[in-house]
Amino acid sequence: MSALPGNLAFDEYGRPFIILRDQDKEKRLTGTDALKSHIMAGRTIATTLRSSLGPKGLDKMMVSSDGDVTVTNDGATILKLMDVDHEIAKLMVQLSQSQDDEIGDGTTGVVVMAGALLEQAETLLDKGIHPIRIADGFEMAAQCAIKRLEQIADNFPIDLNNLEPLIQTAMTTLGSKIVNKCHRQMAEIAVNAVMAVADLEKRDVNFELIKLEGKVGGRLEDTMLVRGVIVDKDFSHPQMPKELKDVKLAILTCPFEPPKPKTKHKLDVTSVEDYHALRKYEQEKFSEMVQQVKDTGATLAICQWGFDDEANHLLLQRNLPAVRWVGGPEIELIAIATGGRIVPRFEEISADKLGYAGRVKELQFGTTKERMLVIEECRNSRAVTIFIRGGNKMIVEEAKRSLHDALCVIRNLVKDDRVVYGGGAAEIACSIAVAEEANKISSLEQYAFRAFAEALEAVPLALAENSGLSPIETLSEVRSRQVKENNPALGVDCMLKGTCDMKEQHVIETLHSKKQQLVLASQLVKMILKIDDIRSANESEGY
Structure with missing residues (x-):
C-alpha cells in the first residue's frame, strides 16, 4: 500500500481510500456531559440576545466578512447574521427564524425563553432527574401556561371605523425599534397598509400586495403610505x-x-x-x-x-x-x-x-x-406601498424590518383577534398558574413545573434589567400585586409611566405570538434534552 501526502491512500489494487488521522485525539461526549455542552451553547445565544429585549433594549452591530454593517435589535436578524458553529446554537437560530416566519414578531423573546428553560433544565439535571422526565414535565407545563393564556386573553374586535386599538398594538411592537421617535406615525402607516389589503370576511391578509420601498435621504418622518x-x-x-x-x-x-x-x-x-x-x-x-x-x-x-x-x-x-x-x-x-x-x-x-x-x-x-x-x-386600490426615508442605508433597512414586524402583528390580529398584555404581564400570570399547578402534582414532574414557572419569569426580569430597574424587587412587587388583585394585566413599567397596568399603558401583544413562543421554546428544549451523545474531532472547536 502506498500513501500520498494528505489523507488519501491507495491499496495494492490502486483503489483510493481516505485515512482519518488523529483518531487517538478524538473525543466523545456522552450522557450528562453532552447535555451540559448543549445547554451551555443554547444559554450563550440567549444571553447575547437578552440585552436586546424590550423597549429599552440595546441594538447590536453586526459586521459581515465583506465589511457590510447592520445595526438592529430584531432577534431573527441578529441570529441570522451571527457566525455560529455549534450545532445546538444553530438550532437556536432556527428557533428564532421559525418564530419570524410564522408570527413575524417575538423573535427575541422566544430565544430568551428557551435559554431560561435550558438554564432550569441544567439545575434539574444536577439534582439527578432524568432528562426525559424534565422534557415531559416542561411540555405539560407549557400546555398549562397556554391554558392560562387562553383564560386571560381579551377579545379585540376589529372595527374599520375605530383603528385606534390596532394602532396601539402596532406601537407596542415598534416601541423597542429605532423608529420609536415617530412611532405613532409608523404604527398608523402599518395599520392603514394592512387594512387596505385585508379581507375581513375570510380573515386573511395578502402580504404580496404590500410593498416596502426605501430611499436614503430625508427624515424618518417623511415616510409615507402610497395607495398604489x-x-x-x-x-x-x-x-x-x-x-x-x-x-x-x-x-x-x-x-x-x-x-x-x-x-x-x-x-x-x-x-x-x-x-x-x-x-x-x-x-x-x-x-x-x-x-x-x-x-x-x-x-x-x-x-x-x-x-x-x-x-x-x-x-x-x-x-x-x-x-x-x-x-x-x-x-x-x-x-x-x-x-x-x-x-x-x-x-x-x-x-x-x-x-x-x-x-x-x-x-x-x-x-x-x-x-x-x-x-x-x-x-x-388594494395594492399599497410603504415608502421609507432615512438618513442612511442602515436606518432605512432597520425601519423596513421594524415595519415588517408591525405589519405581521396587525395581520395576526386580523386572523385571531385575541390579545394579552405585554411588559411581562402574561409571563408572570402564566408563571403563577404553573407554580400553583405544580403543588397539585404528586409525581416527579412537579420539579419541572416549578422550573418552568421560574423560567417564565426570565422575560419580565430581562425587561426590568434593560430598563434600569432593580430586577428582583420589580418582579417580586408585580407578582405579589397580580396575586392580591387578581389582575393579569400588571407588568413591568419599562417606560416609567407610573403605572404597572399594561391595559392602561396600551401595551398589547397578540395571543397567537405568545402561544407560539411557549410551544416552540418547549419543543426545542425537549429536543435538546433527548440528545446525549456528541462525537467531535476536537472538543474545543464547535463544542
Missing part, C-alpha cells in the same frame, strides 16, 4: 411630462425592437442602399409598434425590456410617455393595482387589456438625479 405602486424608475425621455392624470397603462413584456429570428442569424450590409433599406425597415417597425399601442387609447407604456434611442425619440414625438426596464415583480404588482393585463406581443394589445391609474408622477430627491415613479389612485 412606487417603481424605482423614471420616464425614458427627460422631455416627457413629469405628471400624468387619468392614465391608461399598456403593460408590455415585449421589447420595442424589430423582430428577430429565433435561430442564429447574420446579416451582411454590402452597400449604402442595403443600409438605408434596413434603417427604413426598422423605422417602419418602430412606428407600427408605437401606433398599435396608441390605437388602443393608451397614454403610458410600461415596458419590461429596454428600447434604443430611436424608439425612445419616436415615443416622445407620438406623445406616448414610456417607462423601460421595469422588473418582473413590479410589472405584476402594477398589473394587480391598475387592473391591467400583461401583454406579451404587440399583436395582442387591445383597449380592454389596459390598466387605469388616476395619477402617475415622477418624484425627485434633493440635489441628486435619482427619481422614482408613483402610480396612484388605481382601479384596484
Whole structure:
C-alpha cells in the first residue's frame, strides 16, 4: 500500500481510500456531559440576545466578512447574521427564524425563553432527574401556561371605523425599534397598509400586495403610505411630462425592437442602399409598434425590456410617455393595482387589456438625479406601498424590518383577534398558574413545573434589567400585586409611566405570538434534552 501526502491512500489494487488521522485525539461526549455542552451553547445565544429585549433594549452591530454593517435589535436578524458553529446554537437560530416566519414578531423573546428553560433544565439535571422526565414535565407545563393564556386573553374586535386599538398594538411592537421617535406615525402607516389589503370576511391578509420601498435621504418622518405602486424608475425621455392624470397603462413584456429570428442569424450590409433599406425597415417597425399601442387609447407604456434611442425619440414625438426596464415583480404588482393585463406581443394589445391609474408622477430627491415613479389612485386600490426615508442605508433597512414586524402583528390580529398584555404581564400570570399547578402534582414532574414557572419569569426580569430597574424587587412587587388583585394585566413599567397596568399603558401583544413562543421554546428544549451523545474531532472547536 502506498500513501500520498494528505489523507488519501491507495491499496495494492490502486483503489483510493481516505485515512482519518488523529483518531487517538478524538473525543466523545456522552450522557450528562453532552447535555451540559448543549445547554451551555443554547444559554450563550440567549444571553447575547437578552440585552436586546424590550423597549429599552440595546441594538447590536453586526459586521459581515465583506465589511457590510447592520445595526438592529430584531432577534431573527441578529441570529441570522451571527457566525455560529455549534450545532445546538444553530438550532437556536432556527428557533428564532421559525418564530419570524410564522408570527413575524417575538423573535427575541422566544430565544430568551428557551435559554431560561435550558438554564432550569441544567439545575434539574444536577439534582439527578432524568432528562426525559424534565422534557415531559416542561411540555405539560407549557400546555398549562397556554391554558392560562387562553383564560386571560381579551377579545379585540376589529372595527374599520375605530383603528385606534390596532394602532396601539402596532406601537407596542415598534416601541423597542429605532423608529420609536415617530412611532405613532409608523404604527398608523402599518395599520392603514394592512387594512387596505385585508379581507375581513375570510380573515386573511395578502402580504404580496404590500410593498416596502426605501430611499436614503430625508427624515424618518417623511415616510409615507402610497395607495398604489412606487417603481424605482423614471420616464425614458427627460422631455416627457413629469405628471400624468387619468392614465391608461399598456403593460408590455415585449421589447420595442424589430423582430428577430429565433435561430442564429447574420446579416451582411454590402452597400449604402442595403443600409438605408434596413434603417427604413426598422423605422417602419418602430412606428407600427408605437401606433398599435396608441390605437388602443393608451397614454403610458410600461415596458419590461429596454428600447434604443430611436424608439425612445419616436415615443416622445407620438406623445406616448414610456417607462423601460421595469422588473418582473413590479410589472405584476402594477398589473394587480391598475387592473391591467400583461401583454406579451404587440399583436395582442387591445383597449380592454389596459390598466387605469388616476395619477402617475415622477418624484425627485434633493440635489441628486435619482427619481422614482408613483402610480396612484388605481382601479384596484388594494395594492399599497410603504415608502421609507432615512438618513442612511442602515436606518432605512432597520425601519423596513421594524415595519415588517408591525405589519405581521396587525395581520395576526386580523386572523385571531385575541390579545394579552405585554411588559411581562402574561409571563408572570402564566408563571403563577404553573407554580400553583405544580403543588397539585404528586409525581416527579412537579420539579419541572416549578422550573418552568421560574423560567417564565426570565422575560419580565430581562425587561426590568434593560430598563434600569432593580430586577428582583420589580418582579417580586408585580407578582405579589397580580396575586392580591387578581389582575393579569400588571407588568413591568419599562417606560416609567407610573403605572404597572399594561391595559392602561396600551401595551398589547397578540395571543397567537405568545402561544407560539411557549410551544416552540418547549419543543426545542425537549429536543435538546433527548440528545446525549456528541462525537467531535476536537472538543474545543464547535463544542
